Amino acid sequence: MKNYQRYRKGYYMPPVIALEWLRKEHPEKAPTWCSVDLRDGNQALIIPMSLEEKIEFYKLLVNVGFKEIEVGFPAASDTEFQFLRYLVDHDLIPEDVTVQVLTQAREHIIRKTFEALKGVKNAIVHVYNSTSVAQREQVFRKSKKEIKEIAVEGAKLLKDLTEEAGANYRFEYSPESFTGTEPEYALEVCNAVLDVWQPTPDHKAIINIPVTVEMSMPHIYGMQVAYISQNLKYRDAVELSLHPHNDRGCGVADCELGLLAGADRIEGTLFGNGERTGNADIVTVAMNLFALGIDPKLDFSNMPAIVEVYERVTRMNVHVRQPYAGELVFAAFSGSHQDAIAKGMKWIEEKDPEHWTVPYLYIDPKDVGREYDGGVIRINSQSGKGGVGYLMEQKYGLVMPKKMREDFSYYIKDVSDHRHQELLPDEIHDLFMQEYVNVESPMKLIDFLLKKEPDGVRAGEVHFEIDGKPLTFSARGNGRFDAISNAIQKNVGVAYTFGSYSEHAIDVGSTSRAMAYVSVADKEGKTVWGAGMDTDIITASAMALVSAINRMGNA
Missing domain, CATH: 3.20.20.70 (Aldolase class I)
Structure with missing residues (x-):
């Protein structure tokens, strides 16, 4: 120079x-x-x-x-x-x-x-x-x-x-x-x-x-x-x-x-x-x-x-990267950073140590009036499964299985990449609900009545609406979930292998809702995830299965 x-x-x-x-x-x-x-x-x-x-x-x-x-x-x-x-x-x-x-x-x-x-x-x-x-x-x-x-x-x-x-x-x-x-x-x-x-x-x-x-x-x-x-x-x-x-x-x-x-x-x-x-x-x-x-x-x-x-x-602006005060100073977009922060937050919650030591967060954002939700973990095309999973759990109480978090994070990264923008927490939640939860096309679960027989087997009828047409199938299985799955495989002509299942409550009280997560694998071995939400856990589980099957057909 x-x-x-x-x-x-x-x-x-x-x-x-x-x-x-x-x-x-x-x-x-x-x-x-x-x-x-x-x-x-x-x-x-x-x-x-x-x-x-x-x-x-x-x-x-x-x-x-x-x-x-x-x-x-x-x-x-x-x-x-x-x-x-x-x-x-x-x-x-x-x-x-x-x-x-x-x-x-x-x-x-x-x-x-x-x-x-x-x-x-x-x-x-x-x-x-x-x-x-x-x-x-x-x-x-x-x-x-x-x-x-x-x-x-x-x-x-x-x-x-x-x-x-x-x-x-x-x-x-x-x-x-x-x-x-x-x-x-x-x-x-x-x-x-x-x-x-x-x-x-x-x-x-x-x-x-x-x-x-x-x-x-x-x-x-x-x-x-x-x-x-x-x-x-x-x-x-x-x-x-x-x-x-x-x-x-x-x-x-x-x-x-x-x-x-x-x-x-x-x-x-x-x-x-x-x-x-x-x-x-x-x-x-x-x-x-x-x-x-x-x-x-x-x-x-x-x-x-x-x-x-x-x-x-x-009429001056505080820069978004201004130490302690900027909008983005506690924000992590990097997947590895998000994962470390999420794990650090969990460690702090479990251990309640005397001193703050969360990776990548020099101080606790709450000490300067900042919230974790949507402030620390920020989601864009660079984000990872740890950040998306942490955000969904902390803000919306959705505890997805590890493999499902990974699947959902790739979906979110792809949406963010194509939009060329950051996704806000409510947008991410809406995308999850639209893409994974209670998916009703082409198959919609209407109702089921399954009674326990003397040998312990559940048997009865399951009512569906498939491509807009009402259908009722006989169902039989070791439990209500198994009976519904058997009815689908026998009558709908879809082949899959059941993978994993988990559930949890997302609200407290008499009107609490249950969230269930189900994975299935198609005949090529590709894993697809679905989720179901209902006040009844069995209904939520069945809806999660139906969601996974519908998504498998749409994949």
Whole structure:
């Protein structure tokens, strides 16, 4: 590919750091989460959310469990300003929720931000300025000293205005474009800001290390975070925060390595919506912790409802393969995968183990509000007998014999292949009922009356309708099923060998129905299956036999 020579690494390696954090398997607990959907996410939408949509999204975030929510950039527009005022005026900020507002380190913008905060009890004022080499040289054309002074003056104004307001706001500082900044210089600026704020363990400041643009592999960012964490002043009085973007597709990895490296907090968006390629996907980061046995402190147990609100108010789509939330992330089309999942589900049901270990399913879909039926096992031309059989058993209570499952699965694969589409569970059930159950052409079983004789033999009459013509045959056999079979072979002129038989109830109670499965082999030895359903098990068995014979003639 041409032009690769134009690019070079735009990041800076930190000085020597302690690397013990790399030996950790995972964080010990969930970080503090801060949703920036209403600011960072909203500004990335083609059509920004209306006031009503932002309110609905805000309420969703509160219900999910976010305790810190960035509600906007109040000085950026009247809409942003009015949204915060609406939350205040309508008492929509719970006692345990802190709203966060963003402001550049510029005096008039900071003052406008504080106007919007009047009446807010719990707030984080997040101030930032760019510190990267490219921004210093190309945008601001200022020296390191001058850039640091912007940050310090902004920090002072935050402190002064908070004291004037008699408020107890918390402060956050971001060296924007951190990933393109020399780590030593970023540390110097952050420490200068902290010297102004003088945080304490009881009133912590937040230092946010943003991946404004991803420039390196995630382990480099991890080392940059570790360097800041290990050298930051007032460390026990600082929450070290991450704000990764996703330019290299590594936003989640940046979060995970940053947490190992010492970070305490993550700013991101649901499903990763944000500028350019997006922000860190909080759903994925949180659910990754969940899947490692760590309580994420966020509730995604009804993921479909969360997706519905998100897609409606943002006009964005959650991709069908989006981790944990996509429509198809738990779906298995492959026959071998379906078979393993079906067997794993059965094993879990029988053994009730302490931990989830089903093959191909990283977590239990029910933990995020997804159902197995039609969600995990998906049927198309690639599917196998295990998947079709599992679906029919779990959703419809139909426990076909193993060989019949195989026969039916080939039939379904052929239908799906010719239609060039996936088959939904109800379609598959309908096809089974139409093709295998109570097949009445050309021969239809009308009724039978078979009495037990002194020698134990059953004898009597069987009534049929064949090609529309009513016929009655004498029947005799060791049982009613045998008698009906003998009557057919003697009078209808069809030759077959009886194969296998099984039955079960498919409902509970006085109106329960029985399902019977029968296989027969024609004179060439080809096996054909039929099924019968009735409230009477003998009738169901006879209808299954008739279905198999009819299908044998239609094969």
